[in-house]
Amino acid sequence: MSFLRLALVASLSASTLASGPAGNENYQFQARNSLRSLSSTNRLNVRGDLAPVGISIEQTSYTFSIQDGTDDKIYISPAGDKFKKYSLSANGRGSLKQEVGGAIMPVTAFDVTGQSQVTCDTMGDAVSKYLSADDVWNEAFMQTILLKSDSPISFSSDLHECLSTHWGISVVLSTAQTQGSLQGIDIKTVSGQDVPAGPYIASYNASSDTVDLTEVFRLYRDQEQAFTTPLIPFADGQSFCPLAAQVDGMNTISIPVPSRLYTKYLADPRPLEGVRVAVKDLYDVAGVPSGLGNRAYWLTYEPRNVTAVSIQRLIDQGAVIIGKVKTSQFANGETPTADWQDQFSPFNIRGDGYMDPSTSSAGSGASIGAYDWVDVTIGSDTGGSVRDPAANNGAFGIRPSHTAISLEGVMPMSAPLDTAGFLTRDAKEFAEFGKAWYGDRFESYGQKPKTIFVPNDYFPLPADANPGAQPIYDSFIDSLQTYLNASIDTRSFADIWNSSGTMDQVQQTIPLFLNETYPTLIGYYQWTNFGKPWFEDYASQHDGRTPFIDSQPAVRWAYGRQRGESGYQEELRRKNVFKDFFSTHVLKADNETCTDALFLYPINTGTTSYRNGYKAPPQPPFGIFNEAYAPFHEGPEISIPLSQVPYNSTITNHVEYLPVSVAIMARPGCDYVLLDLAAGLQDAGIISATQTGSLTYPLK
Ligand SMILES: *[C@@H]1O[C@H](CO)[C@@H](O)[C@H](O)[C@H]1NC(C)=O
Ligand SMILES: *[C@@H]1O[C@H](CO)[C@@H](O)[C@H](O)[C@H]1NC(C)=O
Ligand SMILES: *[C@@H]1O[C@H](CO)[C@@H](O)[C@H](O)[C@H]1NC(C)=O
Ligand SMILES: *[C@@H]1O[C@H](CO)[C@@H](O)[C@H](O)[C@H]1NC(C)=O
Ligand SMILES: *[C@@H]1O[C@H](CO)[C@@H](O)[C@H](O)[C@H]1NC(C)=O
Ligand SMILES: *[C@@H]1O[C@H](CO)[C@@H](O)[C@H](O)[C@H]1NC(C)=O
Ligand SMILES: *[C@@H]1O[C@H](CO)[C@@H](O)[C@H](O)[C@H]1NC(C)=O
Numbered sequence: 001m002s003f004l005r006l007a008l009v010a011s012l013s014a015s016t017l018a019s020g021p022a023g024n025e026n027y028q029f030q031a032r033n034s035l036r037s038l039s040s041t042n043r044l045n046v047r048g049d050l051a052p053v054g055i056s057i058e059q060t061s062y063t064f065s066i067q068d069g070t071d072d073k074i075y076i077s078p079a080g081d082k083f084k085k086y087s088l089s090a091n092g093r094g095s096l097k098q099e100v101g102g103a104i105m106p107v108t109a110f111d112v113t114g115q116s117q118v119t120c121d122t123m124g125d126a127v128s129k130y131l132s133a134d135d136v137w138n139e140a141f142m143q144t145i146l147l148k149s150d151s152p153i154s155f156s157s158d159l160h161e162c163l164s165t166h167w168g169i170s171v172v173l174s175t176a177q178t179q180g181s182l183q184g185i186d187i188k189t190v191s192g193q194d195v196p197a198g199p200y201i202a203s204y205n206a207s208s209d210t211v212d213l214t215e216v217f218r219l220y221r222d223q224e225q226a227f228t229t230p231l232i233p234f235a236d237g238q239s240f241c242p243l244a245a246q247v248d249g250m251n252t253i254s255i256p257v258p259s260r261l262y263t264k265y266l267a268d269p270r271p272l273e274g275v276r277v278a279v280k281d282l283y284d285v286a287g288v289p290s291g292l293g294n295r296a297y298w299l300t301y302e303p304r305n306v307t308a309v310s311i312q313r314l315i316d317q318g319a320v321i322i323g324k325v326k327t328s329q330f331a332n333g334e335t336p337t338a339d340w341q342d343q344f345s346p347f348n349i350r351g352d353g354y355m356d357p358s359t360s361s362a363g364s365g366a367s368i369g370a371y372d373w374v375d376v377t378i379g380s381d382t383g384g385s386v387r388d389p390a391a392n393n394g395a396f397g398i399r400p401s402h403t404a405i406s407l408e409g410v411m412p413m414s415a416p417l418d419t420a421g422f423l424t425r426d427a428k429e430f431a432e433f434g435k436a437w438y439g440d441r442f443e444s445y446g447q448k449p450k451t452i453f454v455p456n457d458y459f460p461l462p463a464d465a466n467p468g469a470q471p472i473y474d475s476f477i478d479s480l481q482t483y484l485n486a487s488i489d490t491r492s493f494a495d496i497w498n499s500s501g502t503m504d505q506v507q508q509t510i511p512l513f514l515n516e517t518y519p520t521l522i523g524y525y526q527w528t529n530f531g532k533p534w535f536e537d538y539a540s541q542h543d544g545r546t547p548f549i550d551s552q553p554a555v556r557w558a559y560g561r562q563r564g565e566s567g568y569q570e571e572l573r574r575k576n577v578f579k580d581f582f583s584t585h586v587l588k589a590d591n592e593t594c595t596d597a598l599f600l601y602p603i604n605t606g607t608t609s610y611r612n613g614y615k616a617p618p619q620p621p622f623g624i625f626n627e628a629y630a631p632f633h634e635g636p637e638i639s640i641p642l643s644q645v646p647y648n649s650t651i652t653n654h655v656e657y658l659p660v661s662v663a664i665m666a667r668p669g670c671d672y673v674l675l676d677l678a679a680g681l682q683d684a685g686i687i688s689a690t691q692t693g694s695l696t697y698p699l700k
Contacts, residue, residue: 061076061077061078061079061080062076062077062079062104062201062203062214063075063076063077063219064077066138066140068138068140073138073218074218074219074254075136075216075217075218075219076216076217076219076232076243076256077200077201077214077215077216077217078214078215078217078232078241079201079203079212079214081235082234082235082241083214083215083232083234083235083241084214084215084233084235084237085212085213085214085215085235086192086193086194086195086200086212086213087192087193087205087208087210087211087212087213088173088190088191088192088193088195088210088211088212088213089190089191089192089209089210089211090188090189090190090211097204097209097211099144099171099186099188100202100203100204100211103203104201104202104203105143105144105201105202105203106140106141106142106143106144106199106200106201106202107141107143107144107145107146107173107199107200107201107202107213108130108137108141108142108144108145108146108198108199108200109145109146109148109195109196109197109198109200109213110123110126110145110146110147110148110197111148111149111197111265112147112148112149112153112176113148113149113150113151114149115149115153116151116152116153116154117153117154117155117156118147118153118154118155118156118159119155119156119158119159120156120158120159120161120162123159123162123163124162127139127142130197130198130261133260133261133264134198134259134260134261134264135218135257135260135372135373136199136216136217136218136257136258136259136260136261137198137199137216137259137260137261138199139167141199141200141216142166142167142168142169143167143168143169144169144170144171144172144173144202145163145169145172145173146172146173146174146175146190146195146200146213147172147173147174147175147176148174148175148176148194148195148197149174149175149176150175150176151176152176152177152178152179153174153176153177153178153179154178154179154180155178155179155180155181155182159182160182160183160184160185163182163185164184164185169185170184170185170186171185171186171187171188172185172186172187172188173188173189173190174187174188174189174190175189175190175191176189177189190211192210195213196261196262196263196265196266197261197262197264197265198215198216198259198261198262199216199259199261200213200214200215200216201213201214201216215258215259215262216258216259217232217256217257217258217259218256218257218259218373219254219255219256219257220254220255220257220371220373221254221255222253222254222255222367223347223370224346224347224348224349224366224367224369224370224371225326225344225346225347225366226278226325226326226346226347226362226363226364226366226367226370226371227253227255227278227323227324227325227326227363227367228281228291228323228324228325228326228343228363229242229253229281229288229291229323229324230242230243230253230254230255230256230322230323231243231256231285231287231288231321231322231323231324232256233320233321234287237315238286238307238315239286239287239307240285240286240287240288240321241287242287242288243256255322255323255373256322256323257276257322257373258320258322260274262274263318263320269318270316270317270318271317271318271432271436272314272317272318272319272433272436272437273317273318274318274319274320275318275319275320275375275376275433276319276320276322276373276374276375276376277314277319277320277321277322277374277375277376277377277378278321278322278323278324278325278363278364278367278374278376278377278378279311279321279323279324279325279377279378280324280325280326280327280361280363280364280377280378280379280380281293281324281325281326281327281363282327282330282331282380282410282411283307283308283310283311283324283378283380283409283410283420284304284306284307284308284311284409284410285304285307285308285311285321285324286303286304286305286306286307287303287304288303288304288324289301289302289303289304290304290411291324292327292329292330292331292411293326293327293328293329293330293331293342293343293550294329294330294342294343294547294548294549294550295342295343295548296538296547296548296549297534297547300534300537300538300541300547301537304409306409307409308407308408308409308410309405309406309407309408309409310378310405310406310407310408310409310410310420310437311378311409313405313437313439314378314437317436317437319376322374324363325346325361325363325364325366325367325377326343326345326346326362326363326366327359327360327361327362327363327380328340328345328359328360328362328552329341329342329343329549329550329552329553330411330413330526330530330531330549330553331360331380331382331385331411331413332359332360332413332522332550332552332553332556333359333360333383333384333385333552333621334359334360334550334552335356335359335609335611335613335615336356336357336611336612337611337612337613337614337615338614339550339551339552339615339618340550341550341551342548342549342550345357345362345611346362346363346365346366346367347366347370347611348365348366348369348392348393348611349366349369349370349393349692349693349694350369350392350393350394350657350658350659350694350696351608351647351649351656351657351658351694352649352651352652352654352656352694353651353694354610354611354612354649354651355392355608355609355610355611355658356392356609356610356611357369357389357392357393357611358388358389358391358392358393358609359385359388359389360379360380360382360385360389361377361379361380361381361385361386361389361421361423362389363377364377364378364379364386364389364422364423365377365379365388365389365390365392365393365395365397365423366389366393368390368393368395368423368424368425369393369394369395369425369690369692369696370393370692370693371692372691372692375424375429376422376423376424376429376433377422377423378420378421378422379397379421379422379423380410380413380418380419380420380421381397381399381418381419381420381421381631382413382414382417382418382419382522382631383417383518383522383621383625383627383628383631384399384625384627384628385421386398386399386421386422386423386639387399387421387603387627387637387638387639387663388603388604388627388639389423390423390639390641390661391603391604391639391641391659391661391663392604392609392659393423393659394425394641394644394659394661394690394696395423395424395425395641395690396423396424396425396426396427396430396638396639396640396641396678396690397421397422397423397638397639398421398422398430398434398636398637398638398639398671398674398675399419399421399630399631399636399637399638400419400420400421400434400438400636400671401419401442401634401635401636401668401669401670401671402416402417402418402419402631402634402635402668403634404419404420404438404441404442404636404671405420405437405438405441407419407420411530412525412526412529412530413522413525413526413530414521414522414525414526415525415529416521416525416572416575417521417522417631417632419631422434422437425689425690425691425692426682426689426690427640427678427679427681427682427687427689428679428682428683428689430638430675430678430679431672431675431676431678431679434671434672434675435672435675438671441671442669442670442671442672443594443672444672444673444676445592445593445594445670445672445673445676446592447592447593448483448484448485448486448593448673448677449484449486449590449593449594449595449596449597449598449666449673450484450485450486450487450590450593450596450597451486451487451488451489451596451597451598452477452480452481452484452486452487452488452489452597452598452600453489453491453586453597453598453599453600454477454488454489454490454600455490455491455492455493455599455600455601456490456491456492457492457493457494458600458601458602458626459473459477459490459600459602461473461602461605462605464605464607465602465605465606465607466605466606466607466645466647466658466660467645468606468645468646468660469602469605469606469645469660472642472643472645472660473602473642473660473662476642476662476686476687477600479681479684479686480681480686483680483681483684483686484598486598489597493510494509494510496585496586497509497510497581497585500581500584500585502577502580502581502585505577506577510578510624511623511624513574513577513578514574514575514578514624514628514632515622515623515624516563516567516571516620516622517571517574517575517578517624517628517632518621518622518624518625518628519556519559519560519620519621519622520559520560520563520567520568520570520571521568521571521572521575522556522560522621523556523557523558523559523560523561523563523620524560524561524563524564524565524567524568525560525568526553526556526557526560527557527560527561528560531549531553531557534547535547551617551618552618554618555618555619555620556618556620556621559620575632578632578633579632579633579634582629582632582633582635583633583667583668586599586633587599587633587635587665587666587667588667589667593673594666594667594669594670594673595635595666595667595670595673596667598664598665598666598677599629599664599665599666600662600663600664600665601626601662601663601665602660602661602662602663603626603627603639603661603662603663604639604658604659604660604661605660606644606645606647606658606659606660607658608647608649608650608658610650610651626663627663629665630665633668634668635665635666635667635668635669635670636665636666636668636670636671636674637663637664637665637666637674638663638664638674638675638677638678639661639662639663640661640662640664640678640681640687641659641660641661641687641690641696642660642661642662642687643659643660643697644657644658644659644660644695644696644697645657645658645660656694657694657695657696657699658696659690659696664677
């Protein structure tokens, strides 16, 4: 019996074992994959400046690759005291220690509780289930299996041949008493900690005389350059070790993603158990510094000791934090050429791959559009920073009602406007995740809103929209009207404003009245509450020097200083005048539906925004823009993808496709009306989940 062993340094040659005859298994047999080790010291580099004192993943982790067809899958298994491990001791037949020896050994744990007999079929079913449920687990981990059960198990007569021919298994570990033999296969009874299902690396620890199973993470390439810091949780699950690992040929950092099997079969899963989440790099995560898109800022402070309240809430509910993703600087709006001066803008994979990912949750948008190994990305939204990246990258995104969740431990932009939002590719996951995160802060309603605002300032679309977009909106609005059994109101915003009485009071149109509101609320607030104290800390560390900041925040902060406290108070007053107007005349309270109406506008019409296009020099964001209405009236807004449209790319000289998205606004507190709506529209087949990659949907 031969099985491959992983030696730590020696490179094992890949050897493919011949597959046996098909037998009676009812699963798809796949050619057995081979494991080979990488030299841990050469292939993975830990940036010493990032690693917390005393921790070097390089010294305490196993790295290896699995050749799966043409795909070279790279893995890391962090070992040592700081990381999660399960210790086993062999107290039955045979010595586990001898088996592992000085090497390491791949193991797969299966839960066979309730099965009195383990057969080739039950193993085959489990293997098929694992393969379809998880992108990390691989049959290469079937060199040793651990069968978990609390009652005695017996083996079917076909099991020996099945295990040895299909997977070359020569050792079976079992936590239960076993009956029957497996001929040449060594069966060892082990005891120790309960091990969740999934892949592990086993190693023998002489000082504790135990065999320790460490968790396995697959390392993914971050081709779109969306991440700033990959993270591996320490054993307590509460703080994180930055893994600045780079695998040869990747040219980017590598993101560690744990097996989904660890959490998939838990008896009592928490609401977000195993959901893989990437977090915008302006939320604090314990163990790493917060970068906020600025190099000088990243160096100013120690790693954070406390995770932001909102992110802690995700961790407490079982979410897996896999890394931090890029924000444009201090969450200010930036376009790739040439605003991203201190950090490189992530790539938007849609279409030709050279569109602006939008901002400020640029990494959140780019990663959700590109990586099927990421489930949800956390962004923040002050004036469109979740909704626009969601629209540009073909994803669902929400800006919740103001005060939906605590922003403690999050960089402020403008406290009256800041919110914590997120992005997904699936409307049902969108609703489930939102309800788990925002909790009982909001309610669902049995009845649906009765009116849809489709203002004639937005529909029909402007001339620069992609010609394919108008029919998509027409068809969506028709379907939405039928779905809600609602009436359509096409009055323009200006009409409603002019006839509201607010106009009589302020004697100004909306664009004039609110012209300087947004730039003042962000510029003054962020400079006063964030920029100024940081400049002082930086100066005291650097002999009075000033840190570098990108031109966009520089211009906005300078404008904020110019407006001062009295300007800020005046603009806050104007924002609140608008809020009163909006909640009295546009989206009104309704006991049965929460919001009597929904307000629609087109948020991505499939127009191109090439990342190599030069824009005008920065200036404060004067004027009113669509994305500002929700923040000004403090209500929720979702951005949902509807379809995709073709365009002739000037990059590829080929037809490519860009997503088309709509924004839908509701009254403050009616967040779940929007989440339920998105999920309901997907159930009804009116919208669908998006896929990763250049195409947001498969071509029909
Ligand atoms: C081995 O066990 C000892 C004693 O429990 C422990 O201090 C040490 O960290 C372990 N080594 C590893 C690599 O886990
Ligand atoms: C974290 O705690 C350590 C030890 O108490 C302290 O030195 C450090 O300044 C703290 N870091 C931050 C960002 O507060
Ligand atoms: C749709 O709404 C109208 C009036 O608003 C009502 O009379 C009708 O019964 C509703 N139809 C359905 C299917 O609920
Ligand atoms: C609203 O009122 C302003 C100021 O009187 C006027 O210029 C504008 O045309 C009006 N808009 C509409 C749609 O009535
Ligand atoms: C908005 O304010 C800026 C700065 O004061 C000014 O330059 C611009 O003309 C104003 N725009 C409108 C439409 O009033
Ligand atoms: C809504 O509920 C409140 C409180 O129960 C009640 O005072 C109000 O009259 C209700 N409004 C409508 C339109 O039913
Ligand atoms: C692309 O360009 C060709 C040639 O000008 C034109 O016929 C075609 O309609 C264009 N396609 C799209 C999607 O714009």
